[in-house]
Amino acid sequence: MSDTDRTRQRRDDDSAAPGQRRALPVPDLSLVVLIGATGSGKSTFAARNFRPTEVLSSDVCRGLVSDDENDQAASGDAFDVLHYIAGKRLAAGRLTVVDATNVQSAARTQLVKLAREHDVLPVAVVLDMPEALCAERNAARSDRAGLPRHVIQRHQRELRRSLRHLEREGFRKVHVLRGPEEAEAAQVVTERRFNDLRHLTGPFDIIGDIHGCRAELESLLTELGYAFARDASGRAVDAVHPEGRTAVFVGDLVDRGPDSPGVLRLVMGMVAAGHALCVPGNHENKLGRYLNGRTVRPTHGLAETIEQLDKEDDAFRAEVAAFIQGLVSHYVLDGGDLVVCHAGLPEKYHGRTSGRVRSFALYGDTTGETDEFGLPVRYPWAEEYRGRAAVVYGHTPTPRADWLNNTLCLDTGCVFGGAMTALRWPERELVDVPAERVWYEPVKPLVSEAPGGADGRPLDLGDVAGRRVVETRHMGRLAVKEENAAAALEVMSRFAVDPRLLPYLPPAMAPCATSKEDGYLEHPAEAFAAYRADGVREVVCEEKHMGSRAVVLVCRDGNAAHERFGVPDGPDGALYTRTGRPFFDDPRTTDALVGRLRDAVEKAGLWAELDTDWLLLDAELMPWSLKATGLLRKQYAAVGAASAGVFPGALGALEAAAGRGVDVTALLARQQGRAADAAAFTAAYRRYCWRVDGTAGPGAQGPSGAVAHGPSGIRLAPFQILAAQGRSLTDVPRTAQLAWLDRLVAADAAPEGGSGLLTTTRRLLVDTEDAASVAAGTDWWLGLTADGGEGMVVKPVQARLRGADGRLVQPGIKCRGREYLRIVYGPEYTRPENLSRLRARHLGHKRSLALREYALGLEALDRLAAGEPLWRVHEAVFAVLALESEPVDPRL
CATH class of the missing domain: 3.30.470.30 (DNA ligase/mRNA capping enzyme)
Structure with missing residues (x-):
C-alpha cells in the first residue's frame, strides 16, 4: 500500500451527533480545496478553522489584480495569482487552503495537478448547503445583492455531479458537510504525516539490506548491544537495547538469503514492540504484491522466499502481508536531521507524500540505460545532494559504506558474501559483521557509489555564490551577503591553500569594553566584568603573543x-x-x-x-614581521623614520631659541612629548620584528x-x-x-x-567573583605589558558556554597593552584629548562579528569531526571568510 493509499479516505457522509463536534482530519502538509456554491459559507468555515495566512481566496486575488473582488472578467488573472502563491507555499512546506467555488472539474483538476507537482496530498472539503440558504446569504451581502439566482442553481448542479467523482479526480481525503448544522459542528484537526517522525531523536542504529541473512542480522544486533527475546522454539522474535536505542531497517529484509521468514519474524516483533522502525524495500514491495494475489515474476530471489514462506502457516503469511502493507516509504527523524529510506531520496522529496516520492524511495532513479550486465544504470542523485539532512539508505550494494555528500549507502552486500553494516546515529559510527558465506552470486561485482571516496562531489560555485544562509548548531541561521561572498570568492579562488586542507578559519577576537581608567583605552577590569555579567566565574588569562x-x-x-x-x-x-x-x-x-x-x-x-x-x-x-614586512616598511617604519628625521632638528631649534631667552616653554614641552610618543611607537613595533636565520624577510631558510x-x-x-x-x-x-x-x-x-x-603560552587563572583574584589578574597584565607586551586574552575555563539569555558567550576577550595600542591608534593616542575621542568607539558590530564567526567555526569543526563531505565543511569555512569583508573598524 502506498503512502497516499494509507491516507485515502472514503467520502464521509455521516453527520455528527447533535451537540457534538465533528473532527475533519487534514494532513499538516496538504492542499485543502474548499468546494461549494457561492454563499455556502466557505470563507466563514476557512476563517474558523485555518490561520489567515493559510487561506488563499479567489475573491481577494480578484481584488489584487482588478481592485474589484466581484470582477469576473479578472478571474483568469486572479487564479494565475492564486496558483502561483499556492505553489510557493507548498514548495516551502506550508499547509495551503484554496477558498473558491471549485465546483467545476476543470478548476479542481488544476489544483490536484498543483498538489502532485509539489508531492502533497489534495484534500477536498465540500460544503453542500441548501439553495435557499445560499441565496439568502448572497442577498444579505451588499456587493452581491444582485447575483442572479440561476448562478447559484448552476453551482448546485455542478456540485451534485462532482460529489461521486472527487476521489477519482485524485483527492486523497474527501469531507462532505451537508447543511449549516454539520458545517458549524465540523472542526479541522491537522494530523502528522506518517513519514514525519521528527520528534523521535534516537539514538538510532540504522541497519542496511538484510536479504534473508538472519544469522548475520542477529550477530550485528548482538554487536550493537541488543538482547534477544525468543519463542518456545528458540526463534528470535524481538530485540531490545538496554540503553533504549531504536533500530531502523532500510528495507530489503527478504529474498536471496537462507531465512527470510526468520528475518521477518524478528523485525516485525521489534517494530510491534516499539523497538524498531522499518521502511519498505523494493523486495518487500514485490513480496507484498505476491501475498495479495497479484501476478509477479518470482525472480531476483523471490522464488526462494516463496518456498521458505510455504513452510509457514497461513497466520504468519497474513501477518507478513499486513506488515508490508503498513510500511511507510521513508522517515524524517531527529528534528529533520536524518532521513531513512531504501533507495535514497533528494531533499525536495523529504517529508512529502506521493506515488512519485514512494517510487523514488523504493527504486531510486535510472538514466534509461543498461550496463554490460544488463542492469539499469542508476542516476547518481547522491553526487548532487546538498541537503541539510543526512540521508541513509541501501538498495545498491557497495564494497563498503562511504559518506557521499551527507548521504550513506548501508548495503554492503551481505547476501553476496560482503558484510552487514549499521550506522550508529547521532555518533555516525559504522559497525559491521562479515557474511557467513556467499549466499547468492552477484550479477556484477560490487562497486562503490562514492566518487573520490568520502570527499564526495567537487566543490561547486553554487555552494557559496550569492546571498547564503548557513545553518549552525550553536547560533541558528547565519546570513552571508552577496557582496561579502564575492569578496571571499576572490580570496579563496586566487590565494588560499587547497580547500581540502582548509577545514577551519579562526574567528575575529572581540575587544574588551572601553576603559574609563586614566590613561587606558583597554583594561582587564572590563573583561572580567563582562564575563561576570554572563555568569562565568572561572576564566584563564593567556599571554597574547607578538x-x-x-x-x-x-x-x-x-x-x-x-x-x-x-x-x-x-x-x-x-x-x-x-x-x-x-x-x-x-x-x-x-x-x-x-x-x-x-x-x-x-x-x-x-x-x-x-x-x-x-x-x-x-x-x-x-x-609578526614574517607576515607583515610590507606593512612594517610602508607604514610603521615610515612613521618612525620621519619622526627620527624631524624631531631632533625641531627640538634643537626650540632649545636654542629658549637659550636666547625666547619663551617657547609650552611649545618645547609639547614637541618633546610628541618626540617621546614617536620613540615609544617605534619601540613598540620593533618588539614584533626579529631576523629569521639572518634574514629580515619571511620564509627565510638555510641552504638546505x-x-x-x-x-x-x-x-x-x-x-x-x-x-x-x-x-x-x-x-x-x-x-x-x-x-x-x-x-x-x-x-x-x-x-x-x-x-x-x-x-608556551603563559597563563593565570582568575575568579571573576573574587576581588583579590581579579586584582591579581590585573597586576599580571600590567606586568606583561609594562615592557611593551601585547597584552592578554581572557577566556572561560569551560568551553562553548551560554549566558543567562541562552546566547553563546564570547570564547575570548582581548585586552591589549597600553604601549601596544600605539601601533594600532597612532603614537599620540594616549594624549587626553585623543583618548576622550577614542572612548566613543563602537564595539557592537565587532562583537557580533566575533560571535557569528565563532559559531561558524564550531559548525565547520563539528561537520569535519562527523565525517561530512568537503563541501559541507567548506560552506561554513567560506562563510567565516565572507564575514571578514564586513565593514568594521580594523583597529578594534
Whole structure:
C-alpha cells in the first residue's frame, strides 16, 4: 500500500451527533480545496478553522489584480495569482487552503495537478448547503445583492455531479458537510504525516539490506548491544537495547538469503514492540504484491522466499502481508536531521507524500540505460545532494559504506558474501559483521557509489555564490551577503591553500569594553566584568603573543592526509593565515614546520591518547614581521623614520631659541612629548620584528631548505587543539587544553645551540567573583605589558558556554597593552584629548562579528569531526571568510 493509499479516505457522509463536534482530519502538509456554491459559507468555515495566512481566496486575488473582488472578467488573472502563491507555499512546506467555488472539474483538476507537482496530498472539503440558504446569504451581502439566482442553481448542479467523482479526480481525503448544522459542528484537526517522525531523536542504529541473512542480522544486533527475546522454539522474535536505542531497517529484509521468514519474524516483533522502525524495500514491495494475489515474476530471489514462506502457516503469511502493507516509504527523524529510506531520496522529496516520492524511495532513479550486465544504470542523485539532512539508505550494494555528500549507502552486500553494516546515529559510527558465506552470486561485482571516496562531489560555485544562509548548531541561521561572498570568492579562488586542507578559519577576537581608567583605552577590569555579567566565574588569562594568527593541520603521514582529506600526492599538512592564505611561498618551509610539530605530537603521545592520525591546531606564528614586512616598511617604519628625521632638528631649534631667552616653554614641552610618543611607537613595533636565520624577510631558510630556529628563528605558540579524527575538541576545558599544549611544547626537540620551534603560552587563572583574584589578574597584565607586551586574552575555563539569555558567550576577550595600542591608534593616542575621542568607539558590530564567526567555526569543526563531505565543511569555512569583508573598524 502506498503512502497516499494509507491516507485515502472514503467520502464521509455521516453527520455528527447533535451537540457534538465533528473532527475533519487534514494532513499538516496538504492542499485543502474548499468546494461549494457561492454563499455556502466557505470563507466563514476557512476563517474558523485555518490561520489567515493559510487561506488563499479567489475573491481577494480578484481584488489584487482588478481592485474589484466581484470582477469576473479578472478571474483568469486572479487564479494565475492564486496558483502561483499556492505553489510557493507548498514548495516551502506550508499547509495551503484554496477558498473558491471549485465546483467545476476543470478548476479542481488544476489544483490536484498543483498538489502532485509539489508531492502533497489534495484534500477536498465540500460544503453542500441548501439553495435557499445560499441565496439568502448572497442577498444579505451588499456587493452581491444582485447575483442572479440561476448562478447559484448552476453551482448546485455542478456540485451534485462532482460529489461521486472527487476521489477519482485524485483527492486523497474527501469531507462532505451537508447543511449549516454539520458545517458549524465540523472542526479541522491537522494530523502528522506518517513519514514525519521528527520528534523521535534516537539514538538510532540504522541497519542496511538484510536479504534473508538472519544469522548475520542477529550477530550485528548482538554487536550493537541488543538482547534477544525468543519463542518456545528458540526463534528470535524481538530485540531490545538496554540503553533504549531504536533500530531502523532500510528495507530489503527478504529474498536471496537462507531465512527470510526468520528475518521477518524478528523485525516485525521489534517494530510491534516499539523497538524498531522499518521502511519498505523494493523486495518487500514485490513480496507484498505476491501475498495479495497479484501476478509477479518470482525472480531476483523471490522464488526462494516463496518456498521458505510455504513452510509457514497461513497466520504468519497474513501477518507478513499486513506488515508490508503498513510500511511507510521513508522517515524524517531527529528534528529533520536524518532521513531513512531504501533507495535514497533528494531533499525536495523529504517529508512529502506521493506515488512519485514512494517510487523514488523504493527504486531510486535510472538514466534509461543498461550496463554490460544488463542492469539499469542508476542516476547518481547522491553526487548532487546538498541537503541539510543526512540521508541513509541501501538498495545498491557497495564494497563498503562511504559518506557521499551527507548521504550513506548501508548495503554492503551481505547476501553476496560482503558484510552487514549499521550506522550508529547521532555518533555516525559504522559497525559491521562479515557474511557467513556467499549466499547468492552477484550479477556484477560490487562497486562503490562514492566518487573520490568520502570527499564526495567537487566543490561547486553554487555552494557559496550569492546571498547564503548557513545553518549552525550553536547560533541558528547565519546570513552571508552577496557582496561579502564575492569578496571571499576572490580570496579563496586566487590565494588560499587547497580547500581540502582548509577545514577551519579562526574567528575575529572581540575587544574588551572601553576603559574609563586614566590613561587606558583597554583594561582587564572590563573583561572580567563582562564575563561576570554572563555568569562565568572561572576564566584563564593567556599571554597574547607578538605574532600572526595561524592554523596548522598536521597529519601523521601521507596515508592519513589521503584518507581524511583526499590529497594523495600532496603535503602531509598545512600552515595558513586566518584568511586561508599559505604563510610561506616555499612549501619546504611549511613542510619543515609541520614536520617539527608532527615529531612533537609523536613524542608527547598525543596520537595515541587522542586516537587520531591528524590534528588541527590554532596558534600564533612569530615574529609578526614574517607576515607583515610590507606593512612594517610602508607604514610603521615610515612613521618612525620621519619622526627620527624631524624631531631632533625641531627640538634643537626650540632649545636654542629658549637659550636666547625666547619663551617657547609650552611649545618645547609639547614637541618633546610628541618626540617621546614617536620613540615609544617605534619601540613598540620593533618588539614584533626579529631576523629569521639572518634574514629580515619571511620564509627565510638555510641552504638546505630547513627552517632556522633558535632565539632569532621562527616560533610557534599553539593555544588550542581544535579537532582530531572523529571529534571536535572545542568543548574541552581550557585547563585540559593547556595541559596538552604544555606537553607538546616540552616534547619539541631543540636543535643544538638553539631553542625549540614551539613556545608556551603563559597563563593565570582568575575568579571573576573574587576581588583579590581579579586584582591579581590585573597586576599580571600590567606586568606583561609594562615592557611593551601585547597584552592578554581572557577566556572561560569551560568551553562553548551560554549566558543567562541562552546566547553563546564570547570564547575570548582581548585586552591589549597600553604601549601596544600605539601601533594600532597612532603614537599620540594616549594624549587626553585623543583618548576622550577614542572612548566613543563602537564595539557592537565587532562583537557580533566575533560571535557569528565563532559559531561558524564550531559548525565547520563539528561537520569535519562527523565525517561530512568537503563541501559541507567548506560552506561554513567560506562563510567565516565572507564575514571578514564586513565593514568594521580594523583597529578594534
